[in-house]
Amino acid sequence: MRPAVRPADVEAREPRTIGASEPVNDGYPGALLAHLDVSVVVPTWRRPDLLRTCLDALVRQDFEPSRYEIVVCDDGPDDATRATVDAFAAEHRPRGVALRYVAVTATQGPAGARNAGWRAARAPLIAFTDDDTQPAADWLRAGVAALDRADAAAGRIVVPLDEQPTDYELDASGLAHAEFATANAFVRRTLLVQTGGFDERFTAAWREDSDLQFTLLRAGAEVVRADDALVVHPVRPARWGVSLAQQKKSRYDALLFRKHPQLYRQRISSGPPLLYYAILCAALWGLVALLFDRVDVALGALAVWLVLTAGFCVRRLRGTRRSVAHVAEMAWTSLWIPFLSIFWRLNGAVRYRVWFL
Template identity: 65%
Template sequence: MLGTCLTALAAQDLDATRYEIIVCDDGPDDATREAVERFAQRCASGRGMTVRYIPVTATQGPAGARNAGWRAARYSLIAFTDDDTIPDPHWLTAGIDALAMGADAASGMIMVPLQDAPTDYELDASGLARAEFATANAFVRRAWLAALGGFDERFTSAWREDSDLQFAMLQLGANVIRADQAVVVHPVRPARWGVSLSQQKKSQFEALLYRKHPALYRQRIDAGPPLRYYAIVGSLLCAAIAALAGQQRLASLALAVWGVLTAAFCAARLHHTRRDLTHIAEMGWTSALIPFLSIYWRLRGALRYKVFFL
């Protein structure tokens, strides 16, 4: 995926001497470094283009990696993308043109191709195409990054670190615009069975974003507490407590409510997704666990970042 992305970046319709490519690797390994260095040698001899590899060991996650990149950059405009995207040949030119109109930052268009019957994970990942500001395709003036200190490295997962930067800029009066002519294709990378369970850990960063920007969070993101999740968790807890108290009828009723709510959640996830037995089994198993994991990580984030966030 990285090789495909680098090839697309090297094929931009912009003079090779007007931009550089910086690869920031927060999971540094020799194979990646060697691959980037070989690519850099080809670009240097062919188009005179600069490609650099930066190992990032002080922190994990895209926030820290991108900070390492823009701080090492030599130019006043910074373009961000991910290693699994395919930027359009006109991507950089379109981003430069957008900022030339007086904007301080711009968010480009992200296209997520899906098969006719996607998995729940693929359908969820396609939501990136509707993101208001995502660093899979974003352009920011270096001066603004320096003024803000870059990305908040407490966002150690690929979740909400870009919204945090956007909100921080908006609060200081920055002009953040859309640049829909700057396009990247973002295929959904393969994922293991049950991947949605590990993704619930990202919920803690909702609390961090809310603590830092409560007004903008409520205005642009907040859909309210996940009531379905709370109902599922609450009904099973009620069943367990009632059973321990010897209230078998109440326990049975609460368990039935939990079963109905969980089945409805599973059915909703299957509504526009694949229906093969493997995927149905995955949806059944993960639908029983997701509400508990999501609530756990939301509450853990609220405690960790000392904010009332349900």
Template identity: 55%
Template sequence: MTLRATIVVPTYRRPDLLDRCLQALTALDFDPAEGEIVVADDAGSEETRTQVEGWARRSAIPIRYATPASAHGPAAARNAGWRAGQGGIVAFTDDDCIPDPRWLAEGVAAIEAGADAASGRVVVPLPERPTDYERDAAGLARAEFVTASCFVRRDVLESVGGFDERYAQAWREDSDLQFALLERGCRIDRASRAVVVHPVRPAPWGISLRQQRKSLFNALLYKKFPDRYRRQIRASPPWDYYATIGAMATAAAAAYSGSPRIALAAAAIWAALTVRFCARRLRHAATDPRHVLEMAVTSALIPPLSVFWRLYGAFKFRVLFL
């Protein structure tokens, strides 16, 4: 029997968050006989399997466990999840989200009204003066199509092959699916009443440095959909980063070759660009000493790291991408 909907929740060793998400999903305003939940465990963890089986025993809506066969990452986990399900409509959310009771019903209604896919709404609660990381995470609330809250017909997912599993991190795999659907002429509607709350988790000091690795996946998205990338991502090359690196390299080369005036001038330009970048990140943000120190240190390191990963992505995916 084909169910109306399959909910896919990818997870990776986050039992507390998964419990919170499943608590919300098992309380949805939706006939449990018409749906199911598939938890796609990218870690293949016995602890997570046991956790999911415990939820399945006490839930009215069926809950099943799945894990990717070979590839890893959120894209591979989501593919394993929807392929293990039976619902004619596949609803995606994440283990760190809290779906509203009407989330699934509103998303399913948008598809059954004629859409091939639908984008729900993501609410990201923020303090009055958020950290740089919290403000960055809040970008989910402005995104056109994100897997924290989206819905796709199963046959449409099959026609595009699901998610591209080369996206090994949670970055751009949702835009890739959106662009693939649009290239096929699919209709994507907005289901604004299909709401999930996405609280921002505490992050370790210097998290922005680790996040720079995501830049390599911009190159993959650009290679596959150059026109849509230019129009919809609207991300020009980070010329300020290149200028910062150029000033830093010039200062080092001039100092090494015995040209102190040039070295000082280039170092001054590097310092000015770094201070401007740091000030921009701190504008209307948290100003406690720990956060200010983090912004100062990471603002000096982000430009070279970001450019490295962008160029690595261009090399890895064989595309001219600055």
């Protein structure tokens, strides 16, 4: 195993040697228990029906029930979620499966909820999944086996799609190709202690898993694939025009780039979204031309903007549903996405003080 090094963004934390499975006196409330091999951490936020399906798969794992626990971290504590966890805990306690509910009130977002979960966990290995996944019966066994040869592992995610998915569904299916996603990940607890776990500035479900992956790599950890550890991650229904609101996530790209510029360019994006900037420049060109009463130039700029925007829309429609409602959604949102994406990228650049275009 490579020696641990101090990550650039955790200077205030003393580095610790990456261990195999030794107990950790780290001051967190989860005192390790000798009979537990792994703790499954599940962040959730006010969707008990989805959580119920996930828990049903977790309590039926092909793994000795007394050797694992399930820690549900509720980032928006509510009675329905707690009742769901309590009901599963009571039903499966006789089999030896331990379910615990952790109310998370001092954080915001899945990164903070996962931190609360692994800190309260009582096993030396931590398995992460989401409340809207359906882990296979041998998921836990395969993931734990992968940690026999590494410090962290990324399992396989299957995203079922219709023959003609929407643009949103197709975009969400990219999770199946992610290098490391916390919908299906396994990490040694000692390594989470060493690095501090998730950066809670990622308050949305976006890039917090890549940040953890890059932090682990820079800490000298060995991160492997565990393709036998499988979860199914259905795409949840989304409202019309959801892609506009999603552009706000672009500011977290700036934070990830600030922390890990080289890894970001290697594994996320090698450069800025040039098409978006071209569309913005065409629009600005036209506006400036109108200010100077150059109608001919403004019309030329409008033509360029229309061609670029239409091409962007056609690209998004490729391989997706062709219903009237979906085509209308793609046409409308394609008009605004380039501007919103650039706005939030620049917002992130200013907020996190990094040159990020």
